[in-house]
Amino acid sequence: MKPLYNFAFFDEGSKREVRRAVLKGIAIPGYQVPFASREMPIARGWGTGGLQITLTLVGRDDVLKVIDQGADESVNAVSIRKLIVGTTGIASTDDTAEATLIQSRHRIPEVPLTKGQTLVLQVPIPEPLRFVEPSEFATKRLHAEKEYSGAYLALFEEIMKYGRVSTGADHPVTVNGRYVMAPSPIPRFDNPKMNDSAALILLGAGREKKIYAVPPYTRVVSLDFEDHPFEVEDMGGKRCSLCGATGVFMDEIHEDSGAVRYQCNDSGFCLSRRGGGKGGEA
Amino acid sequence: MTGSERLESPGPAGGAPMLRVEKLSVRYGQGCPRCLSGDPGSLERNYCPECGAVWALSDVSFEVYPGEVLGIVGESGSGKSTVMNCLYFNLEPTGGRARIGAYDGGSADVFGLSLQEKRHIRNSLLGIVYQNPTNGLKMGFSSIANVAEKLIAAGNRNVGRMEARARDLLGRVSIPSARMKDAPANFSGGMQQRVQIAKALSSNPPVLLLDEVTTGLDLSVQAKVLDLIKGLQRELGISMVLVSHDLGVVRMLADRTVVLLDGRVIETGLTDQILEDPQRPYTQELVHSML
Ligand SMILES: Nc1ncnc2c1ncn2[C@@H]1O[C@H](COP(=O)(O)OP(=O)(O)OP(=O)(O)O)[C@@H](O)[C@H]1O
Numbered sequence: 058m059k060p061l062y063n064f065a066f067f068d069e070g071s072k073r074e075v076r077r078a079v080l081k082g083i084a085i086p087g088y089q090v091p092f093a094s095r096e097m098p099i100a101r102g103w104g105t106g107g108l109q110i111t112l113t114l115v116g117r118d119d120v121l122k123v124i125d126q127g128a129d130e131s132v133n134a135v136s137i138r139k140l141i142v143g144t145t146g147i148a149s150t151d152d153t154a155e156a157t158l159i160q161s162r163h164r165i166p167e168v169p170l171t172k173g174q175t176l177v178l179q180v181p182i183p184e185p186l187r188f189v190e191p192s193e194f195a196t197k198r199l200h201a202e203k204e205y206s207g208a209y210l211a212l213f214e215e216i217m218k219y220g221r222v223s224t225g226a227d228h229p230v231t232v233n234g235r236y237v238m239a240p241s242p243i244p245r246f247d248n249p250k251m252n253d254s255a256a257l258i259l260l261g262a263g264r265e266k267k268i269y270a271v272p273p274y275t276r277v278v279s280l281d282f283e284d285h286p287f288e289v290e291d292m293g294g295k296r297c298s299l300c301g302a303t304g305v306f307m308d309e310i311h312e313d314s315g316a317v318r319y320q321c322n323d324s325g326f327c328l329s330r331r332g333g334g335k336g337g338e339a
Numbered sequence: 340m341t342g343s344e345r346l347e348s349p350g351p352a353g354g355a356p357m358l359r360v361e362k363l364s365v366r367y368g369q370g371c372p373r374c375l376s377g378d379p380g381s382l383e384r385n386y387c388p389e390c391g392a393v394w395a396l397s398d399v400s401f402e403v404y405p406g407e408v409l410g411i412v413g414e415s416g417s418g419k420s421t422v423m424n425c426l427y428f429n430l431e432p433t434g435g436r437a438r439i440g441a442y443d444g445g446s447a448d449v450f451g452l453s454l455q456e457k458r459h460i461r462n463s464l465l466g467i468v469y470q471n472p473t474n475g476l477k478m479g480f481s482s483i484a485n486v487a488e489k490l491i492a493a494g495n496r497n498v499g500r501m502e503a504r505a506r507d508l509l510g511r512v513s514i515p516s517a518r519m520k521d522a523p524a525n526f527s528g529g530m531q532q533r534v535q536i537a538k539a540l541s542s543n544p545p546v547l548l549l550d551e552v553t554t555g556l557d558l559s560v561q562a563k564v565l566d567l568i569k570g571l572q573r574e575l576g577i578s579m580v581l582v583s584h585d586l587g588v589v590r591m592l593a594d595r596t597v598v599l600l601d602g603r604v605i606e607t608g609l610t611d612q613i614l615e616d617p618q619r620p621y622t623q624e625l626v627h628s629m630l
Pocket residue numbers: 367385393394395413414415416417418419420421422470584
């Protein structure tokens with residue numbers, strides 16, 4: 058039977074247009090490239106930006122991994138994976154090392170990404186200055202002028218309110234010494250993984266119609282102050298109750314008994330440690 | 340004596356001006372041969388009947404000497420806020436020049452500088468208090484952050500030092516320390532204006548632009564804000580441009596005063612002279628209306 062859709066759902070013309078935006082994004086690291094975000098069979102705000110990039114880049118030899126907040130099996134990850142696999146027939150995996158194309162929401166996998174891999178991050182709000190400047194016209198100008206006081210002001214305000222920078226996620230970064238960029242709502246813990254990454258990182262915001270990129274081996278620096286240096290969430294002393302890992306991003310699980318235990322947020326990582334017979338080893 | 344003769348009299352402090360504005364013009368609309376001729380008779384008030392352009396300012400010139408307070412008075416729509424917005428680089432003038440004594444020895448026309456240079460001047464040499472506090476403050480951010488914003492913009496990256504400076508300035512404008520982390524949105528109008536003043540002063544600017552600082556405030560609050568400005572002026576010797584449609588405010592604070600009408604300077608001189616012996620019928624009307 059002839060498939061209902063073109064390979065990877067999109068017609069080739071649409072793919073070319075998204076690719077042009079991707080290429081421009083790679084050429085200007087951290088710069089938000091507008092693109093004509095398409096209607097998708099899932100609602101905007103559910104990863105359509107990332108999905109459009111993935112569908113545009115995917116080839117027949119790609120091996121796909123999709124995660125949502127670290128989990129391969131969450132409903133969103135499953136439905137996005139189904140859509141991509143269903144319209145391409147490519148293989149998918151939970152194993153980060155095996156994947157060539159990884160679409161993710163809210164996390165960068167624990168296993169260091171390697172040369173040739175592409176990470177596609179889903180972005181709800183691509184504009185790092187939006188919180189201090191509601192107008193798109195104004196923020197465009199601020200980027201053009203490299204005027205990033207607003208991003209620092211937002212961090213300063215958090216320190217005034219909470220005594221420290223408390224951005225749980227989406228802590229702004231400077232890319233290649235030029236553009237300040239929203240890394241998407243990954244925890245601060247993942248920010249350093251963007252710096253000098255061997256893999257290509259692409260970010261897509263479907264609702265806001267923006268694509269941007271961190272090319273491989275690009276300097277990515279988290280914004281901070283002299284007397285409040287950037288710090289990742291403290292995972293010290295936390296050990297995964299399933300695989301025994303330490304030093305990775307943990308979920309806190311509250312048992313009915315009131316006890317608290319920790320578990321790797323990256324479920325693929327955790328599973329491979331257990332499946333690989335390394336369970337319990339730390 | 341005419342207004343233009345007064346214009347040429349040297350400033351009270353003598354020496355080079357801190358701010359010199361020459362032939363400042365702001366036009367909204369295309370303009371046409373009639374109004375572009377510059378002939379004052381070509382406009383009806385500030386409006387060109389031929390092409391519909393609004394000349395918010397036409398050939399406005401004045402100087403402010405170091406430590407001097409220059410008043411700008413005029414009815415609503417006469418162009419007062421437009422002058423301020425040009426000087427703070429919020430608005431690009433159609434024509435004219437401005438020189439700032441503290442920048443490049445007063446030789447450069449600051450309107451012709453790059454965006455980066457303008458931002459530098461704005462962050463370190465100028466302070467502004469807007470007529471409408473929502474233009475000058477981030478209403479949802481703490482007052483400390485509002486004051487620190489200018490310091491951050493000037494490149495400061497030390498939280499402790501910025502907080503200390505902000506607390507010091509907010510204290511000077513009588514914001515109680517317990518409320519310094521509150522957002523101006525939760526403040527009275529008078530407190531908002533005082534936060535604006537603290538912010539404007541944060542970089543120790545040699546020039547302060549004050550647009551209707553006391554308009555809309557209760558009389559008792561007005562008096563406090565005016566006392567504050569007077570004290571700051573005496574203590575810090577800042578040069579100020581003080582815009583008001585309230586001649587009482589100008590009488591209290593301004594050494595010299597410029598009278599604007601329909602975007603043009605119609606009279607310039609010592610404030611006392613202008614108030615006691617207005618030369619132009621419009622100024623006479625303006626003065627008499629408040630007696
Ligand atoms: N965008 C615009 N388009 C056309 N005309 C404008 C525009 N903005 C301002 N003006 C006009 O410019 C003139 C000067 O306005 P400005 O706000 O400087 O007056 P003002 O003296 O500050 O008045 P007020 O005392 O009411 O604050 C007014 O006639 C105003 O209508």
